[in-house]
Amino acid sequence: MSTETDPNVILRVAAKGDGVTADGRHVAFSAPLDRLSEEGGLIKGPHHVDPPCQHFKECGGCSLQHLDHESYVQFVVDRVVYALEGQGLSAGTLYPPQISKPKSRIRASLRAAMMGKSFKLGFSGAGSHRIVDLKQCEIMRPELFAVIGPLRDFLKSVARRKHDMNVEMTLADQGVDLCIKNYEPDSLKQREALAAFASSNALARLSVDNGFGPETQWEPEPVTVTFNGISVALPHNSFLQPTGDGKAALVAAMLETVGDTKLVADLFAGLGTFTFALGDNQKVYAAEGSRDAIGALKMAANLAGRQIFTEHRDLFRRPLSPEELNRFGAVILDPPRAGARDQVAQIAQSEVPKVCYISCNPASFARDAKQLCDAGYKLDALWPVGQFLWSTHVELVSSFTKTSAG
Numbered sequence: 001m002s003t004e005t006d007p008n009v010i011l012r013v014a015a016k017g018d019g020v021t022a023d024g025r026h027v028a029f030s031a032p033l034d035r036l037s038e039e040g041g042l043i044k045g046p047h048h049v050d051p052p053c054q055h056f057k058e059c060g061g062c063s064l065q066h067l068d069h070e071s072y073v074q075f076v077v078d079r080v081v082y083a084l085e086g087q088g089l090s091a092g093t094l095y096p097p098q099i100s101k102p103k104s105r106i107r108a109s110l111r112a113a114m115m116g117k118s119f120k121l122g123f124s125g126a127g128s129h130r131i132v133d134l135k136q137c138e139i140m141r142p143e144l145f146a147v148i149g150p151l152r153d154f155l156k157s158v159a160r161r162k163h164d165m166n167v168e169m170t171l172a173d174q175g176v177d178l179c180i181k182n183y184e185p186d187s188l189k190q191r192e193a194l195a196a197f198a199s200s201n202a203l204a205r206l207s208v209d210n211g212f213g214p215e216t217q218w219e220p221e222p223v224t225v226t227f228n229g230i231s232v233a234l235p236h237n238s239f240l241q242p243t244g245d246g247k248a249a250l251v252a253a254m255l256e257t258v259g260d261t262k263l264v265a266d267l268f269a270g271l272g273t274f275t276f277a278l279g280d281n282q283k284v285y286a287a288e289g290s291r292d293a294i295g296a297l298k299m300a301a302n303l304a305g306r307q308i309f310t311e312h313r314d315l316f317r318r319p320l321s322p323e324e325l326n327r328f329g330a331v332i333l334d335p336p337r338a339g340a341r342d343q344v345a346q347i348a349q350s351e352v353p354k355v356c357y358i359s360c361n362p363a364s365f366a367r368d369a370k371q372l373c374d375a376g377y378k379l380d381a382l383w384p385v386g387q388f389l390w391s392t393h394v395e396l397v398s399s400f401t402k403t404s405a406g
């Protein structure tokens with residue numbers, strides 16, 4: 001019997017990370033060509049590797065560490081291709097995916113709490129409310145991981161029973177930017193302890209947020225991120241691409257799509273990952289729903305003397321109309337996970353010749369791509385990107401064109 005028809009062989013990994021047999025059974029933590037024994041156990045095949053992290057299976061951070069590189073790459077490609085196939089679509093050119101390296105993630109959201117007799121700080125457990133007390137992490141940048149031990153000791157000293165805290169960590173130009181949520185120092189002594197913790201760990205910024213928005217406690221110099229040599233202030237809670245190599249891959253694919261188009265719209269622009277990657281000779285209109293983010297983008301553009309026009313705009317409620325869109329030679333859009341159904345409906349009715357859609361959700365992307373293709377756009381090229389190594393989150397860049405006759 002061939003492996004394709006053998007009902008006990010894992011053939012592929014489904015969107016949620018389970019291996020799937022030829023007869024459609026889902027098997028957690030299995031890899032392609034693993035085999036189910038008569039007794040229902042798993043016999044590891046050539047694509048099943050030893051996971052590098054001691055917290056594997058228990059931690060919700062990475063669920064696919066048991067896949068070798070080849071099968072993880074295939075998983076990333078399949079996620080994108082199957083989502084498109086579900087809408088009856090395919091890309092003219094499908095580029096090989098870019099997969100981020102281990103220990104490259106510049107952002108992490110952790111939880112901390114007293115649990116029973118021990119204090120824990122780490123990611124949420126896989127499919128549970130537990131906290132995995134992080135002793136090792138194969139995805140975070142070492143600068144972030146270095147803060148975990150001291151942070152655990154510090155939070156333990158201020159923790160209250162049955163009181164979860166959340167920790168947001170970001171690696172900025174100046175070092176680690178840390179925000180502790182659901183915590184407020186309630187004495188001068190605690191404020192001093194916070195500052196001492198920030199200082200001794202050389203944090204770039206330390207903020208607390210007890211439900212009324214982040215309050216900065218420590219920021220020796222203004223915290224920034226740099227895009228293409230342009231330094232941009234980093235407001236609290238801003239979106240950033242999660243890895244440096246992933247961001248470079250997204251930007252390279254975007255530049256290939258947009259080329260030297262003179263007038264470009266960057267929708268859902270954030271702090272300007274794509275806006276600032278465009279050349280000095282290109283005029284960019286950047287629209288974004290976060291007032292803080294677009295304010296930071298605008299300030300940086302002005303300081304750099306770039307031809308960038310910004311608008312604080314809710315693109316779900318007030319998408320750009322076809323008349324507004326038709327001024328541009330290219331439109332970049334990088335919406336949140338829900339996609340951009342209404343904005344895409346307007347683009348579909350426009351005559352914009354080039355559309356570069358960057359997505360962090362193949363399913364909403366495929367739905368939106370269908371709208372564009374039904375309206376005469378052609379999906380020329382697609383670049384899958386695996387920035388969330390060993391997770392089921394997959395991103396992509398796509399290039400659509402419409403000729404005026406279309």
Ligand SMILES: C[S@@+](CC[C@H](N)C(=O)[O-])C[C@H]1O[C@@H](n2cnc3c(N)ncnc32)[C@H](O)[C@@H]1O
Binds near residue numbers: 268293336
């Ligand atoms: C995936 S991020 C992309 C940001 C940026 N392009 C980047 O790569 O850094 C999506 C962005 O959409 C913004 N956003 C979310 N909802 C929005 C809305 N309704 N209108 C406009 N922008 C929105 C978010 O604030 C966020 O900056």
